[in-house]
Amino acid sequence: MKKLISAYLLLFLAAPLPLMASDMVETRKANFKQNAAILKAVRDQVSMGKWQELADGAQKIADWANDMPNYFPASATSRGALPAIWENFDDFKDKASANHQAALVLRDAALSQDGEAVMGAVRMVGGTCKSCHTSYKAN
Numbered sequence: 570m571k572k573l574i575s576a577y578l579l580l581f582l583a584a585p586l587p588l589m590a591s592d593m594v595e596t597r598k599a600n601f602k603q604n605a606a607i608l609k610a611v612r613d614q615v616s617m618g619k620w621q622e623l624a625d626g627a628q629k630i631a632d633w634a635n636d637m638p639n640y641f642p643a644s645a646t647s648r649g650a651l652p653a654i655w656e657n658f659d660d661f662k663d664k665a666s667a668n669h670q671a672a673l674v675l676r677d678a679a680l681s682q683d684g685e686a687v688m689g690a691v692r693m694v695g696g697t698c699k700s701c702h703t704s705y706k707a708n
C-alpha cells in the first residue's frame with residue numbers, strides 16, 4: 570500500500586514538469602527582476618529609516634535564493650541561462666546558497682537598524698549576484 574501511494578505521488582510530481590518549463594522561466598525572470606528592484610530601493614530605505622521594509626526585501630531575496638535551483642530543471646532552457654548551469658549544477662547551487670547567506674546578513678543588519686552594516690551587506694549581496702551571473706547568465 571505504501572509503495573502504491575509513493576508511485577502515485579511520483580507520477581503526480583513528475584508528470585507536470587515538462588509542461589511547466591516555460592512557466593518556470595517566466596517565474597524565475599520575475600523573481601530576478603524583483604531582486605533588482607529590492608536592491609535598488611535600499612539606499613532610500615536606509616535614509617528614511619524604513620528598516621522593516623528593508624528587512625522584508627532581504628528576506629525575499631533569501632527565500633528566492635533557496636528556491637532558485639528548483640526553477641532551473643534541465644528542461645527549462647532559455648536565452649538568458651547558459652548551458653554551463655546544468656554542467657556544473659552543484660556549483661550553481663553553491664552560488665545560490667552564497668546569495669541566500671548574504672541576504673540573511675543584509676536582513677539582520679536592517680533589523681539592527683545599522684545603516685553602515687546595511688550598505689556593506691548590500692555590496693556583499695550584489696557580489697553574490699554578480700558571481701553567479703559571470704558564470705551562468707547570458708548578457
Ligand code: HEC
Pocket residue numbers: 594597598599601602604605608630637646647648649650651661662664665668694695697698699701702705706707
Ligand atoms: C545562482 C545564480 C544566480 C544568482 C545568485 C542570481 N542570479 Fe540573476 N540570473 C541568473 C540567471 C541564470 C539568469 C537568467 C535567467 C533566464 O533568463 O532564464 C538571471 C537573470 C537575472 C536578471 C534578468 C531577468 C530577466 O528579466 O531576464 C536580473 C535583473 C537578475 N538576474 C538580477 C539578479 C540579482 C539582483 C541578484 C542578486 C540579488 C541575482 N540576480 C542573483 C542567475 C543568478
